[in-house]
Amino acid sequence: MIEVRNVSKTFGTQQVLRGVSLDIERGEAVVIIGRSGGGKSILLKHLIGLLQPDSGTVRVDGEDITAMDERNLLRVRRKYGMLFQMAALFDSLTVEENVGFVLRRQGLESEAEIRRRVAEALEMVELPGIGHKMPSELSGGMRKRVGLARAIVYRPEIVLYDEPTTGLDPIAADNIDRLIRRVWETLHVTSIAVTHDMKSARTISNRILMLHEGRIYSEGPTAEILESADPVIHRFVNGISTPQKPN
Amino acid sequence: MPVLLIHRRFQAFTTQLGEIFQLLVESVRSLRYERPSWKDFLNQLHFVGVKSQSVVITTGAATGMVLCAQTFLQFHKVKMDTATGAVVSIGMSSELGPVLAALMLTGRVGAAMTAELGTMKVTEQIDALRALAAHPVDTLVVPRFLALLASAPLLTAESVVVGIVSSWLVGVHLLGIDSAYYLVNMTRYTDPPDVMTGLIKSVVFGAIIAVVSCYKGLNCQGGAEGVGRATTEAVVAASISILITNFFLTLFLARVFYP
Ligand SMILES: Nc1ncnc2c1ncn2[C@@H]1O[C@H](COP(=O)(O)OP(=O)(O)OP(=O)(O)O)[C@@H](O)[C@H]1O
Ligand SMILES: [Mg+2]
Numbered sequence: 215m216i217e218v219r220n221v222s223k224t225f226g227t228q229q230v231l232r233g234v235s236l237d238i239e240r241g242e243a244v245v246i247i248g249r250s251g252g253g254k255s256i257l258l259k260h261l262i263g264l265l266q267p268d269s270g271t272v273r274v275d276g277e278d279i280t281a282m283d284e285r286n287l288l289r290v291r292r293k294y295g296m297l298f299q300m301a302a303l304f305d306s307l308t309v310e311e312n313v314g315f316v317l318r319r320q321g322l323e324s325e326a327e328i329r330r331r332v333a334e335a336l337e338m339v340e341l342p343g344i345g346h347k348m349p350s351e352l353s354g355g356m357r358k359r360v361g362l363a364r365a366i367v368y369r370p371e372i373v374l375y376d377e378p379t380t381g382l383d384p385i386a387a388d389n390i391d392r393l394i395r396r397v398w399e400t401l402h403v404t405s406i407a408v409t410h411d412m413k414s415a416r417t418i419s420n421r422i423l424m425l426h427e428g429r430i431y432s433e434g435p436t437a438e439i440l441e442s443a444d445p446v447i448h449r450f451v452n453g454i455s456t457p458q459k460p461n
Numbered sequence: 462m463p464v465l466l467i468h469r470r471f472q473a474f475t476t477q478l479g480e481i482f483q484l485l486v487e488s489v490r491s492l493r494y495e496r497p498s499w500k501d502f503l504n505q506l507h508f509v510g511v512k513s514q515s516v517v518i519t520t521g522a523a524t525g526m527v528l529c530a531q532t533f534l535q536f537h538k539v540k541m542d543t544a545t546g547a548v549v550s551i552g553m554s555s556e557l558g559p560v561l562a563a564l565m566l567t568g569r570v571g572a573a574m575t576a577e578l579g580t581m582k583v584t585e586q587i588d589a590l591r592a593l594a595a596h597p598v599d600t601l602v603v604p605r606f607l608a609l610l611a612s613a614p615l616l617t618a619e620s621v622v623v624g625i626v627s628s629w630l631v632g633v634h635l636l637g638i639d640s641a642y643y644l645v646n647m648t649r650y651t652d653p654p655d656v657m658t659g660l661i662k663s664v665v666f667g668a669i670i671a672v673v674s675c676y677k678g679l680n681c682q683g684g685a686e687g688v689g690r691a692t693t694e695a696v697v698a699a700s701i702s703i704l705i706t707n708f709f710l711t712l713f714l715a716r717v718f719y720p
Contacts, residue, residue, distance in 0.1 A: 292594045
């Protein structure tokens with residue numbers, strides 16, 4: 215469904231992506247892991263055409279989105295939902311208007327139906343009854359969850375989650391993990407998440423890709439990567455900052 | 462080295478000019494793809510049109526009054542007191558009215574637009590909009606663009622009328638010009654093309670303010686400081702563009718109206 219080939223991206227003098235290639239099939243649940251500042255958010259933005267690579271191609275359902283203008287990209291992006299790392303809620307709109315943004319723009323449903331679906335989505339992220347609030351009145355974790363509701367309320371085919379559980383308390387995080395899994399299982403979406411939380415990765419993915427030094431260093435089924443003996447992966451997964459010397 | 466620097470500056474300048482023009486084309490083209498939202502348009506109309514009135518009225522009144530006083534003081538020396546009204550009315554409707562109203566709008570409205578869009582840019586809200594399959598030009602630029610196109614001529618007309626009325630008050634009641642002569646000379650020398658010139662200019666200036674401010678906002682980079690810098694740049698660029706465009710429009714419209 216998504217094919218990335220040799221994507222490179224440089225900001226100023228810093229080469230963030232150095233030839234990333236990956237494939238994601240329809241209906242998969244993938245987690246991307248990697249060091250902070252390693253380019254995961256940048257990679258996600260390439261998958262949805264928010265950034266264009268310096269070289270390489272990104273194909274979505276066979277269409278090369280790196281050669282598209284913004285108007286055509288909009289058509290492709292209708293397949294996507296995206297949760298931004300900082301939630302990126304529209305701060306001039308209420309929570310309810312944020313979540314209902316796409317539904318209202320599509321204009322396919324009655325106002326009452328839209329309200330119902332928005333309320334339902336807010337309930338799913340455990341924030342019922344906050345529709346009238348402004349984003350500036352919410353905590354960081356609440357914003358994240360509103361961002362999540364906004365990304366899934368219109369039932370996209372592919373959902374990108376940039377660190378869905380960072381900044382949430384353990385119980386809320388577990389709930390969000392379950393929600394992401396439920397969305398994946400019941401709505402048959404293709405789910406692509408970036409996370410630093412290994413417990414979360416276990417719940418929400420069936421495959422893990424590790425981004426390291428601007429390339430896909432390793433990939434494999436979730437359990438395999440989490441148990442991997444490869445020193446780079448092992449250190450990352452278990453959070454070890456210096457290589458341990460054998461006694 | 463200096464040559465290279467000048468070359469680079471010039472290149473950056475022309476690139477920006479091209480991109481601003483592209484934004485203008487895209488805004489016009491956007492009307493084909495999507496009907497602008499009434500709600501956004503009315504909100505902008507309220508902000509741009511209704512709320513700018515006090516600024517524009519004050520500017521018009523102040524300009525009309527000083528223009529009248531200064532013209533009178535000079536004309537009085539050659540006993541042409543009663544021509545004062547004509548100078549004020551032509552000057553206000555074709556030059557000072559549109560230019561000063563546009564400059565005030567740049568400061569009040571253009572700056573706010575750049576700051577708003579710039580903040581949205583640096584907080585990833587523009588990216589979020591794009592990710593939700595909404596074109597920033599359709600949803601953000603077009604309502605602002607249309608609101609300015611609609612408001613600028615009305616505000617300019619308002620400013621001109623207020624300017625002329627206040628000049629009449631100053632001329633007749635303060636400086637003692639005969640009211641009848643003041644008005645007769647004013648209407649005799651002020652032709653419809655003078656008024657049209659001012660209104661056409663104001664539409665062009667409105668478009669400049671909208672496109673330049675939105676461009677600077679959408680291309681803003683780097684946090685609060687970036688937003689501040691973009692806002693300054695937008696105000697400077699729009700003001701200078703207005704002044705330069707005004708000169709050429711004066712020449713051009715004179716050709717059109719008085720061939
Ligand atoms: N707009 C930009 N301009 C310049 N450099 C950028 C820009 N955006 C990101 N970078 C650089 O790209 C690198 C990767 O950023 P990215 O946000 O993808 O990291 P990340 O893997 O998501 O990290 P984290 O886990 O902390 O979110 C960073 O080193 C950052 O400095
Ligand atoms: Mg990130």
